[in-house]
Amino acid sequence: xxxxxxxxxxxxxxxxxxxxxxxxxxxxxxxxxxxxxxxxxxxxxxxxxxxxxxxxxxxxxxxxxxxxxxxxxxxxxxxxxxxxxxxxxxxxxxxxxxxxxxxxxxxxxxxxxxxxxxxxxxxxxxxxxxxxxxxxxxxxxxxxxxxxxxxxxxxxxxxxxxxxxxxxxxxxxxxxxxxxxxxxxxxxxxxxxxxxxxxxxxxxxxxxxxxxxxxxxxxxxxxxxxxxxxxxxxxxxxxxxxxxxxxxxxxxxxxxxxxxxxxxxx
Amino acid sequence: xxxxxxxxxxxxxxxxxxxxxxxxxxxxxxxxxxxxxxxxxxxxxxxxxxxxxxxxxxxxxxxxxxxxxxxxxxxxxxxxxxxxxxxxxxxxxxxxxxxxxxxxxxxxxxxxxxxxxxxxxxxxxxxxxxxxxxxxxxxxxxxxxxxxxxxxxxxxxxxxxxxxxxxxxxxxxxxxxxxxxxxxxxxxxxxxxxxxxxxxxxxxxxxxxxxxxxxxxxxxxxxxx
Numbered sequence: 001x002x003x004x005x006x007x008x009x010x011x012x013x014x015x016x017x018x019x020x021x022x023x024x025x026x027x028x029x030x031x032x033x034x035x036x037x038x039x040x041x042x043x044x045x046x047x048x049x050x051x052x053x054x055x056x057x058x059x060x061x062x063x064x065x066x067x068x069x070x071x072x073x074x075x076x077x078x079x080x081x082x083x084x085x086x087x088x089x090x091x092x093x094x095x096x097x098x099x100x101x102x103x104x105x106x107x108x109x110x111x112x113x114x115x116x117x118x119x120x121x122x123x124x125x126x127x128x129x130x131x132x133x134x135x136x137x138x139x140x141x142x143x144x145x146x147x148x149x150x151x152x153x154x155x156x157x158x159x160x161x162x163x164x165x166x167x168x169x170x171x172x173x174x175x176x177x178x179x180x181x182x183x184x185x186x187x188x189x190x191x192x193x194x195x196x197x198x199x200x201x202x203x204x205x206x207x208x209x210x211x212x213x214x215x216x217x218x219x220x221x222x223x224x225x226x227x228x229x230x231x232x233x234x235x236x237x238x239x240x241x242x243x244x245x246x247x248x249x250x251x252x253x254x255x256x257x258x259x260x261x262x263x264x265x266x
Numbered sequence: 267x268x269x270x271x272x273x274x275x276x277x278x279x280x281x282x283x284x285x286x287x288x289x290x291x292x293x294x295x296x297x298x299x300x301x302x303x304x305x306x307x308x309x310x311x312x313x314x315x316x317x318x319x320x321x322x323x324x325x326x327x328x329x330x331x332x333x334x335x336x337x338x339x340x341x342x343x344x345x346x347x348x349x350x351x352x353x354x355x356x357x358x359x360x361x362x363x364x365x366x367x368x369x370x371x372x373x374x375x376x377x378x379x380x381x382x383x384x385x386x387x388x389x390x391x392x393x394x395x396x397x398x399x400x401x402x403x404x405x406x407x408x409x410x411x412x413x414x415x416x417x418x419x420x421x422x423x424x425x426x427x428x429x430x431x432x433x434x435x436x437x438x439x440x441x442x443x444x445x446x447x448x449x450x451x452x453x454x455x456x457x458x459x460x461x462x463x464x465x466x467x468x469x470x471x472x473x474x475x476x477x478x479x480x481x482x483x484x485x486x487x488x489x490x491x
Contacts, residue, residue, distance in 0.1 A: 125395075151394050154411050158393030162356055164324055194411055196391050 003034070003111035006118050006238070007136035009160075011152030013123030015144045016173040019209060021120040022050045023220040023228065024140075027235035029084035030220070033115040036075065038087045038107070040132040041122040042097055045089035051078065052216020053086050062090035065102045071109055080221060085114075095127045100134035107135035116238075125159060133160060139168035140200065145175055145186040150194055157197060169200040171234060176205045177248040201234035203227050204248050270294045277384075278312030278342060283320055292329065299337050311339045317346030324353045331357065355388065359396050384420070392416060392430065401437075412452055418442070424449075427469075431455075440478045445488050449474035459483050 008021045018041075025037040039047035042062065048054045056076045059069035064087070071087075078084035087110070090097060110117045121132035133139065139160050143153040153170075160168045172191055179185035188202060206227035212219045219228035220235075226248075233243045269291055273280040283291050299308055313334055322330075327350075331341050344354040384402030392398060392406060394413025403420035406428075414430035416422055419437045421444065428446035433455040435442025440457035450469030453462045454476055461476070461483040473488035 151413055154394040154413065158396050161393075162324075162359070164356075194409075196409065 003036075003114045003116055004137050004238075005107045005111055005135050006116060006138045006140060007121055007132050008118060008140045008142060009121035009129060009132060009156055010123065010142040010149070011125060011129075011156040012144075012149045015142050015149050016203075017123070017142050018046045018050050018120050019213060019218075020140070020142055020171060020173065020203075020231065020234075021047060021118050022218045023231035024235050024238070025051075025084055025116075025118050026078075026081065026218045026220040027228075027232040028116050028118075028238070029078070029081040030232075031235060031239065032083065033239070034083045034113070035116045035118060036085050036087060036110045036114040038110070038117060038119045039089035040103070040119050040128060042089045042128065043091065043094050044122065045091050047120045048076075048086060048088045049216060050213050051086055051218065053078065053088075054216070057088045060088045060090040061106070062093050062097045065098050065106060071106075095122065095131065098131055100131055103131045104135045125156060129156075129159075133163055133165065136165060139165055140171055141168045141195075141197070142171045142173050143191060143195070144173050145180070145188075145191055147186070150186070150191055154195055157195060167197055169198045170195060171201045171203065172199070173203045174205045175202055175248070199245070200237050201230055202245060202248075203230040203234075268294075270298055272298070275314065278314050279308065279339070280314045280316060282316040283318065285320075288320075288322075288326060292333065295330075296333060299333070299339075309338050312342045313339050315341060315344045315346070317344055317350050319347055320350065321347050322350040322353055324357055327354050327357045355390075358386075359388070359392070359398055386418075391426075394430075399436075410446075410451075421445070443475055443477045445473065445475040447473050449476065449485065454483060456483055 008017050010017050021037055025035045029035045037047060037051065038061065039045050048057055053076050059074035061074070063069040064071055064074045075085045075087055078086065107117050107119070119132050119136065122128035141153050141156060143149050157168055170192070172188055175188070176185055180187040188199070192199060204226050206219065206225060208219055208225050209227050219225040220231045222228050230246065233246070236243045269284045269286045271282045271284070273282070334341055344351055386398070386400040386402060386404045388398060388404065388406045389408060391408045392410045392414040394411055397415045398404060399417045401419045404416055404418040404422050406416065406424045406426065409426040410416055410424055410428045410430040410432065412429045416430065417433045417436045419435065419439065421442050422432050422434045424446035426446070427448040427450065429450050429452065431453045432444050432451045434444045435457040438457050440459065442456055444454060444456060448469050448471065451463060453460065456476065456478050459478050459482065474485050475488040476483055476485045
């Protein structure tokens, strides 16, 4: 059976597309799926860094498209999970180095070898975004609970729907339950009310993401991380498992709880 | 029955597609439109398309619009199978109506508040960056999100939350109205009047309607009157 091509996009930059791609890829691979992560952010590649595979790059996506390398040569095997492979972006080229047709052909070749092809889309709604969407069977939209991010997500959902893709699914990233409780952050319902598409995951803000990204060690590799668990749940839902949405116990950090206890005793 | 037939109506030129391969239909249409005798007759016409059971996708409709555009004709409506209508709806949302067709409609502008006369039905969420223009009344069953724009020469009715920019009576008709289940537009224009959302007030959770009275936009609860 040919693999599923899933594009991860957001419109707005810096909301966690690359981190989500890496972690969903890891989570799927840990469940025995053969996964190819494709970095479509040509000129600003990051996915290799987040996956900790930067130093293994010999050929890239543009080399494959332009016939300088075969797909097999450009794919980098993950150092931890044999089922996971990365097709890195070119760093010295620009988005215009590939077109939609070439992306479709490339992903069709990949889906013969893999169960999942995850495309990490660049920010924006221009050429790079269009190239990333063109081959997709499914689209995941990442949004953070901020008005500007929601606005951009809405725009991207509109564009995705207009390109005759099935309705995209939503990942709410970097939710901070404590701020939501204090009424300082949009909650899940606020976001869904505007975007009105199916939710596939809620990922809480997690500081370990920053260290893991710097180290090139996706959090989904570990079982302890809350964000890692959330990405694993997304992978499970993609595989058709019914996983209830976690209600984050809305607990603040230990220090905040102590501080509250302290205030109460005053 | 021929594969493509024409009929002049009050609303515009009605074109009916019979059975046959899409390719043949398009060829036949091109041939008909290219006949010297047809040239002047069809120029600038508004086209109402009857597609019957035929299912057209977005690409096909765009092809058709491009062909018609060569003859300065605009496709204003499709009646037929549900998928076809949905596809047309989608095409229309992404391509704003050419300004000339809007202007043309203005000239024969229907009576104020053309409710029920020419109405465009939009059954989906209108999202940021999407722009719906129509030379008549627009009825949206769904939300109009912030960043979206709805511009009608007649009224605008939203069966849902209206949070984008809305302009009713866009050809200068101050008698047009805007109604919504939740009326919270970023900006609301009727005819030549402009009002913006108050900077602090939260939207009221009941249907409201906006009209122009004494040169000002007034918002009031939408109750049977």
